[in-house]
Amino acid sequence: MAKIKQVFAREILDAKGNPTIETTVILNDNATGTASVPCGTSVSNYEAVDVRDHDQSRFLGLGVLKAIDNVQKVIAPKLVGLDAQNQQEVDRVMIELDGTQNKSRLGGNSILSVSIAVAKAAAKSSVLPVYLYLREYIKKENLPLKIPTPVFNLINGGKHAGDNVDFQEFIIVPASFKSYSESLQIAYTVYENLRGLLRKNSMPTLVGDEGGFGPSFPTNEEALQMLAQSIELSNLRLGYDVFFGLDVAANSFYKDKGYKIKDKAMSLSASDMTALYAQLVKKYNILYLEDPLSEDDWEGWAALSKTLGPETILIGDDITSTNPYRLQMALDKKAISGIIIKPNQIGTVIEALAVVEVARAAGIKLIVSHRSGETNDDFIADFAVAVSSDYLKFGAPVRGERVAKYNRLMQIEQQLHVI
Numbered sequence: 001m002a003k004i005k006q007v008f009a010r011e012i013l014d015a016k017g018n019p020t021i022e023t024t025v026i027l028n029d030n031a032t033g034t035a036s037v038p039c040g041t042s043v044s045n046y047e048a049v050d051v052r053d054h055d056q057s058r059f060l061g062l063g064v065l066k067a068i069d070n071v072q073k074v075i076a077p078k079l080v081g082l083d084a085q086n087q088q089e090v091d092r093v094m095i096e097l098d099g100t101q102n103k104s105r106l107g108g109n110s111i112l113s114v115s116i117a118v119a120k121a122a123a124k125s126s127v128l129p130v131y132l133y134l135r136e137y138i139k140k141e142n143l144p145l146k147i148p149t150p151v152f153n154l155i156n157g158g159k160h161a162g163d164n165v166d167f168q169e170f171i172i173v174p175a176s177f178k179s180y181s182e183s184l185q186i187a188y189t190v191y192e193n194l195r196g197l198l199r200k201n202s203m204p205t206l207v208g209d210e211g212g213f214g215p216s217f218p219t220n221e222e223a224l225q226m227l228a229q230s231i232e233l234s235n236l237r238l239g240y241d242v243f244f245g246l247d248v249a250a251n252s253f254y255k256d257k258g259y260k261i262k263d264k265a266m267s268l269s270a271s272d273m274t275a276l277y278a279q280l281v282k283k284y285n286i287l288y289l290e291d292p293l294s295e296d297d298w299e300g301w302a303a304l305s306k307t308l309g310p311e312t313i314l315i316g317d318d319i320t321s322t323n324p325y326r327l328q329m330a331l332d333k334k335a336i337s338g339i340i341i342k343p344n345q346i347g348t349v350i351e352a353l354a355v356v357e358v359a360r361a362a363g364i365k366l367i368v369s370h371r372s373g374e375t376n377d378d379f380i381a382d383f384a385v386a387v388s389s390d391y392l393k394f395g396a397p398v399r400g401e402r403v404a405k406y407n408r409l410m411q412i413e414q415q416l417h418v419i
């Protein structure tokens with residue numbers, strides 16, 4: 001048994017240049033774990049809350065000195081001496097100390113950085129890679145140890161790219177029979193062919209927050225058309241080798257009870273949006289559809305789910321927020337057939353694992369996801385493998401903070417061949 005000896009935290013910058021918290025945990029056998037937490041841009045109302053300083057004289061109010069104080073002065077004294085290999089107890093103590101529904105007292109950012117740092121230190125102390133250590137906390141019988149199918153966000157829109165198009169992410173999903181390294185090559189090839197097409201059309205090849213290209217298109221559908229062309233140029237068959245996905249992030253253009261997008265002159269209702277999606281799904285082989293409607297439009301989601309049928313995975317992100325109550329509501333209303341798992345939406349490793357278990361028992365697809373404001377921390381890659389998720393979502397295969405995860409998966413893929 002290795003006990004927690006010291007916990008300290010510091011302010012670092014995320015990939016968008018904003019401050020975030022990084023925590024180091026040291027155990028009494030000198031094993032250490034360091035973890036930093038990401039931050040979203042399209043954040044739902046149901047997520048764990050990050051504590052920030054709101055002191056305009058530092059980082060325009062986004063500093064995390066208060067969160068650091070919470071780790072070092074409030075959390076650390078209660079954790080020192082606890083068994084690091086008892087993640088349930090570590091996370092329970094922090095949840096109780098915080099005492100709120102949304103972790104707004106101590107901060108989801110403070111709590112999660114400690115939770116992950118403890119897991120990493122405990123894995124080191126157990127001489128296990130993090131993905132194998134975390135499997136101690138899940139029901140792993142009959143769960144294959146494999147790299148989940150990656151989905152790649154190749155065109156960035158919405159809040160991730162300055163409102164060039166309304167939909168936030170235009171995604172390709174390599175067929176699940178492809179190996180991880182083959183899938184990465186597919187993403188590379190389609191991405192480079194897309195770059196070529198953009199150049200040919202005198203369009204900018206600058207990238208958005210998640211590494212996808214961020215040019216302006218007159219309509220959302222035209223972005224899909226260009227992506228389809230890039231797939232063809234890559235000698236890949238849409239609907240066989242690769243499929244399309246969209247993370248619409250519909251909250252970002254839902255205003256005054258309507259959805260306003262470039263494709264139509266008038267603001268659209270949920271049923272108009274449903275008709276549009278049904279058309280796009282058919283025309284472009286859309287397998288993966290995330291956040292197509294706003295986070296409180298339960299009726300719209302349930303109706304869309306009926307219209308689309310089982311061929312398209314209807315994925316909740318903002319609507320479910322990795323929250324057990326929101327997931328249960330979504331299941332009761334038959335609103336989703338897949339769920340995004342983002343540990344920082346709930347705030348501890350154990351609670352994220354619990355949401356995974358409920359979703360799996362309900363038979364819906366699991367998608368483990370990064371955030372747009374990532375750091376170089378690669379924990380999320382190990383987490384995705386540990387829980388045997390169906391898919392993982394780490395952005396385009398470029399930019400250091402995205403590639404950190406993809407490269408970690410290359411290491412894991414190699415290890416899985418020799419285990």
Ligand code: PGA
Nearest residue numbers: 040041042043371372373
């Ligand atoms: P975010 O977006 O990290 O900016 O919230 C990611 C997503 O919506 O999936």
Ligand code: ZN
Nearest residue numbers: 247290291317
């Ligand atoms: Zn999303």
